Amino acid sequence: MISTVVLKFGGSSVADxxxxxxxxxxxxxxxKEAKNIVVVxxxxxxxxxxxxxxxxxxxxIPDERELDVLISTGEQITISKLSxxxxxxxxxxxxxxxxxxxxKTNNVHKSAKIEEIYTKKILEELxxxxxVIVAGFQGIDEKGEITTLGRGGSDTTAVAISAAIGADKCYxxxxxxxxxxxxxxxxxxxxxxxxxxxxxxxxxxxxxxKVLHNRCIQLGKKFNLNIIAKSTFTDKGGTIVRKxxxxxxxxxxxxxxxxxxxxxxxxxxKEDTVGIYKKLLNNNIIVEDFENTExxxxxxxxxxxxxxxxxxxxxxxxxxxxxxxxxxxxxxxxGYGITQDNKILKKVIKIxxxxxxxxxxxxxxxxxxxxxLNEINTKALEKLHEELIK
Numbered sequence: 094m095i096s097t098v099v100l101k102f103g104g105s106s107v108a109d110x111x112x113x114x115x116x117x118x119x120x121x122x123x124x125k126e127a128k129n130i131v132v133v134x135x136x137x138x139x140x141x142x143x144x145x146x147x148x149x150x151x152x153x154i155p156d157e158r159e160l161d162v163l164i165s166t167g168e169q170i171t172i173s174k175l176s177x178x179x180x181x182x183x184x185x186x187x188x189x190x191x192x193x194x195x196x197k198t199n200n201v202h203k204s205a206k207i208e209e210i211y212t213k214k215i216l217e218e219l220x221x222x223x224x225v226i227v228a229g230f231q232g233i234d235e236k237g238e239i240t241t242l243g244r245g246g247s248d249t250t251a252v253a254i255s256a257a258i259g260a261d262k263c264y265x266x267x268x269x270x271x272x273x274x275x276x277x278x279x280x281x282x283x284x285x286x287x288x289x290x291x292x293x294x295x296x297x298x299x300x301x302x303k304v305l306h307n308r309c310i311q312l313g314k315k316f317n318l319n320i321i322a323k324s325t326f327t328d329k330g331g332t333i334v335r336k337x338x339x340x341x342x343x344x345x346x347x348x349x350x351x352x353x354x355x356x357x358x359x360x361x362x363k364e365d366t367v368g369i370y371k372k373l374l375n376n377n378i379i380v381e382d383f384e385n386t387e388x389x390x391x392x393x394x395x396x397x398x399x400x401x402x403x404x405x406x407x408x409x410x411x412x413x414x415x416x417x418x419x420x421x422x423x424x425x426x427x428g429y430g431i432t433q434d435n436k437i438l439k440k441v442i443k444i445x446x447x448x449x450x451x452x453x454x455x456x457x458x459x460x461x462x463x464x465x466l467n468e469i470n471t472k473a474l475e476k477l478h479e480e481l482i483k
Contacts, residue, residue, distance in 0.1 A: 095261045097129040097219070101229065101251035105268040106325040107171050108138035117178050119266070119325060120224060124184065129219045131258065133229045133251040134175060136167025141244070153401050157202035161231075161241045165191070168228035168247070176226050186224040189214065191231035191239075196250065198232035198240045201377050205240035206308065207232060207249065210257040219258075227254065245306035252309040256316040263313075264321045265305060270330030271322050272297075272304055274482045275346045279471060282478045285330055286345075290338045293345070293427050296461045300425035301349025310334065341430030343437065343481040348474060349423045352381075353400055357391040357407065359414035366391060369411065376406060394421065421453070422469055426462040426481065438462055440480055448473040 100123060102116050124130060135141075144164050148155040172188035179186040195211030218225045229247025234240050242249055248265055255263040269277070270285060272294070277283040289297075291314035298307035305322065313320045313334060323331040357369070366385045373380050373393075381394035395403055400418065407416050431437050438455075441462065445452060450473060454465040 095127050097131070097258060097260045098123060098127040098262045098264065099131045099133065099251050099255040099258075099260045101133040101247055101263075101265045102135065102325060103247065103265075103267040104135040104138055104140070106266055107134055107175070110174075112325075113175055113178055116175065116266075116325060117182060120179065121182065121184060124224070127261070130224045131215060131219070131254055131260070132175070132224060132226045133247055133254065134168060134171045134226065135229055135247040136164075137171050140167040140170070154405060158238060161202045161239050165228070165231040165239050165241055168230055172226045172228045179224055179226075184224055185222055186226055187218050188226045188228075189218075190228045191250070192233035194225075194227045194254075196227075196232035196253070198234050198242070200234040200236065200238065200240065202238075202240055204243040204377060204379075205232060205234065207242070207253045210253055212254075212257050215254070215258060242308070243306070245303060246308075248306035248309035249312065252312045252318060252320060255318055256312060260318075262321060263318055264323055265309075266323055266325040268324065268326065269304075269322075270324035270327055271332035272334070272345075274344065275474065275478055276302070276348075279348075280346075280474055280478050282475060282482075284482065286332050288333045288335060288338060289344055290336065290429055291334060292337060292460050293429050294334045296425065296427045297345050297347055300347035300423065300427065300461070300463070301351055302345070302347045305334070337429065341428065341433060342483060343426055343428040343431055345425075345427040346474065346477055346481065347425040347427065348469060349425070350420070351397050352394050352421050352423055353397050354392060354394055354419045354421045355403060355407070356417045356419070357411065357414045358389065358417075360389070361385060361391060361414075365411075369407075372406065372410060373403070376402070378403060378406075422466045424464045424466060424469060426464075426477075427460060429460050432457045432459060432462060437481065441477065444473060444476050444480065445469075448476075 107113055141164050176186045176188040197209045198205035198207050215225050229250040231241050272286050273283040275283040295310045298305055320334040370383055378399050383393040385391050450469055451467055456463045
């Protein structure tokens with residue numbers, strides 16, 4: 094019998110009471126293999142989306158502190174319901190909010206980072222033989238304010254707790270039986286990967302695939318903690334995310350259309366350019382590829398979710414500049430070492446050109462080829478998958 098495991102269940106796994114019973118049975122089954130179990134859960138189904146929608150019906154740009162107070166309630170509902178169920182089934186359990194579990198974060202609302210986990214409460218309850226159920230996605234800052242970790246942040250909660258308590262295994266359960274080479278809902282040829290490196294998985298997450306939260310991968314790599322992605326609803330399959338795998342091949346193709354390109358036109362001084370960049374950073378806006386072209390144009394990319402916030406910020410502080418927005422698509426080809434082989438990039442460009450898809454930018458590093466496009470169709474994605482993934 095192993096000592097300690099951490100199990101994380103996503104929103105689709107806990108969407109209703111029927112699925113909560115499936116999750117409970119999975120936990121009970123794991124209890125036969127592990128002495129101590131910590132469970133991290135997300136909000137049920139689309140609860141977070143529903144709360145965000147309701148908040149934006151009240152304000153186009155809700156106060157971020159209040160938004161965190163609101164959306165953190167989703168996970169609290171799940172932990173209490175699951176604990177009620179497990180206790181009825183005869184398995185002692187206790188639910189803990191992020192702050193009760195000792196999860197301390199910085200003070201950045203909506204995308205806080207975990208700074209430390211005070212494990213005393215978790216370990217005390219495990220010592221009493223209880224299954225500890227922790228609300229994912231949330232913590233508390235030094236001022237006692239509720240913070241959230243960003244969408245998908247329950248993954249990071251699970252990996253951070255695993256590292257803090259020295260868990261033997263960390264499982265991330267969802268409605269998919271592992272990590273795929275592409276979105277299986279979009280690409281019929283998508284293949285499940287048995288294993289993938291932290292670096293490759295990081296590129297997939299950063300490219301916009303909603304598979305694992307990007308910061309959970311960073312933590313897994315930092316603490317050399319393997320992450321096992323499996324399905325809640327089957328015992329088959331699974332993917333292990335672990336240290337570097339030395340084979341230069343394409344592992345994944347990710348399409349992301351959640352980006353906006355912002356363009357500002359005017360006569361910019363050097364201090365204006367620096368000031369705009371600092372203003373965005375100080376408002377916790379993640380910026381990609383900030384460029385100033387001949388002091389006439391500034392271009393950068395943001396997440397679509399930040400569109401209203403950025404537009405208001407720029408119009409308020411820089412009214413003399415013309416500001417425009419444009420939807421863009423980012424195509425990311427992921428695989429450690431693939432840029433050492435020019436044949437891969439040549440194949441990608443050839444396939445895109447054959448479908449008359451205009452390429453606006455290309456960038457490379459050792460783990461990925463990133464291409465910006467105005468649009469891309471499913472036919473071209475299928476063709477790329479067929480040609481590039483073994």
